[in-house]
Structure formats: structure tokens, C-alpha cells
Amino acid sequence: MADKDIRALFLAHRRELQAYLTRKVRDGETAAELTQEAFLRYAQQGPGAAAVVHPRSYLYRTAHNLAVDHVRRQRRERTDPVPVDDMEGVADERPSPERVAGGLSDVAAARDALLELPERTRQVFVLTRIDGLTYGDVARRLQISDSSVQKHLARAVKHVMQRLRGRQAGSLE
Structure with a gap:
């Protein structure tokens, strides 16, 4: 056109x-x-x-x-304005300051429990649970067998869990 x-x-x-x-x-x-x-x-x-x-x-x-x-x-x-009074019924999903502090305290307790472990057991835990390596990768890196990796990891998890349970039981008393 x-x-x-x-x-x-x-x-x-x-x-x-x-x-x-x-x-x-x-x-x-x-x-x-x-x-x-x-x-x-x-x-x-x-x-x-x-x-x-x-x-x-x-x-x-x-x-x-x-x-x-x-x-x-x-x-x-469009979002319609909502009166402030109506917002009181909306749940706040953020953790409370007490819960945040408790979580930080649990992390510190888990770190302390890991520090109590022998060096090799602590290495296996960190490499598998924190760094995300497979059992085979950890075994090759540390030059140990896959079954040794599993045993060290089981020992580490058991120790950390016992420490955390003992801590929680102590806080309930």
C-alpha cells in the first residue's frame, strides 16, 4: 500500500x-x-x-x-492493594531468630564432632558429603579401597549423629 x-x-x-x-x-x-x-x-x-x-x-x-x-x-x-490488617493472617515462613541460632549451633556442634575424628575418616566425610565425590573417586584420591571409604564414612556419620543426639538430649534436661 x-x-x-x-x-x-x-x-x-x-x-x-x-x-x-x-x-x-x-x-x-x-x-x-x-x-x-x-x-x-x-x-x-x-x-x-x-x-x-x-x-x-x-x-x-x-x-x-x-x-x-x-x-x-x-x-x-494487576496486584490489588491489601490492607495491612489483612496481612496479619499470612504466615511468616522465615525461621525465627531462635531457630537460626539453633541451626548455627548445630552446625558448630557437627563441625566439632568432625574435628574429633581421625584425619582419614574426616577426609572421607568431607570428600563424600561436602565435596560430593563418589566412593570410587574418594578411594582413588586417598588410595584406599571402596569398602574402606564406606567404613570411614559410616564411622564419621555415626560419630556426628551420636554427638548431635547427645547434645539434644542434654538441652531437653
Whole structure:
């Protein structure tokens, strides 16, 4: 379509199309943007596209679709304000300061229990549980058998768990 034809079409229908869109979206600025988008889509039809027999109808259909898309997008993005009083019923999922302190204390106790272990047992624990290596990788790295890795790991886990249980039992008394 020639620039002259698009300009004539724009001058002939812009105001009525924008008024239509303003009623649909209830915002003059958005209606102006959607009006421009409708004309832009009309102008961007390539030579391979079917010829538009009724340009005014095409513009209204395009404008209507753009308005529907805009309203849907607004509904998805909208967040309604909530009174502060209504927020009191929402559970706070953050751990309490006491729980955080307890967790840090448990980590410190587990670290202390690991430090009580023999060097090789501590190495196996760190390599498997902290570094995430497989038993085979740890065995090769430390030049021990897979079964030795399993025995060291079992010993380490048992020792740490006993220390943590003993600590918890002491805190309940």
C-alpha cells in the first residue's frame, strides 16, 4: 500500500478508532498507542498478504484484538492493594531468630564432632558429603579401597549423629 493511501486512511479513521479504543480500555493514552499499533499493522502487510478489501473493518478488528490483549495483560499484571490488617493472617515462613541460632549451633556442634575424628575418616566425610565425590573417586584420591571409604564414612556419620543426639538430649534436661 502506498504511503499516500495509508496517510489518507489514517486521517479518515484515526479519531473514530481512537474514540472506540478509549471506550474499550478507558485510557486515552493507551488508546492512542493502540490506534497507532493498528495502523502500523495495516501498513506492515507484505506483498504476499491477501489484499484488504475493507480497510476500516480491518482496522476495527485489529484495534479490538489489541484492546482485548491489553486488558488481559493488565489483569494478569494487576496486584490489588491489601490492607495491612489483612496481612496479619499470612504466615511468616522465615525461621525465627531462635531457630537460626539453633541451626548455627548445630552446625558448630557437627563441625566439632568432625574435628574429633581421625584425619582419614574426616577426609572421607568431607570428600563424600561436602565435596560430593563418589566412593570410587574418594578411594582413588586417598588410595584406599571402596569398602574402606564406606567404613570411614559410616564411622564419621555415626560419630556426628551420636554427638548431635547427645547434645539434644542434654538441652531437653
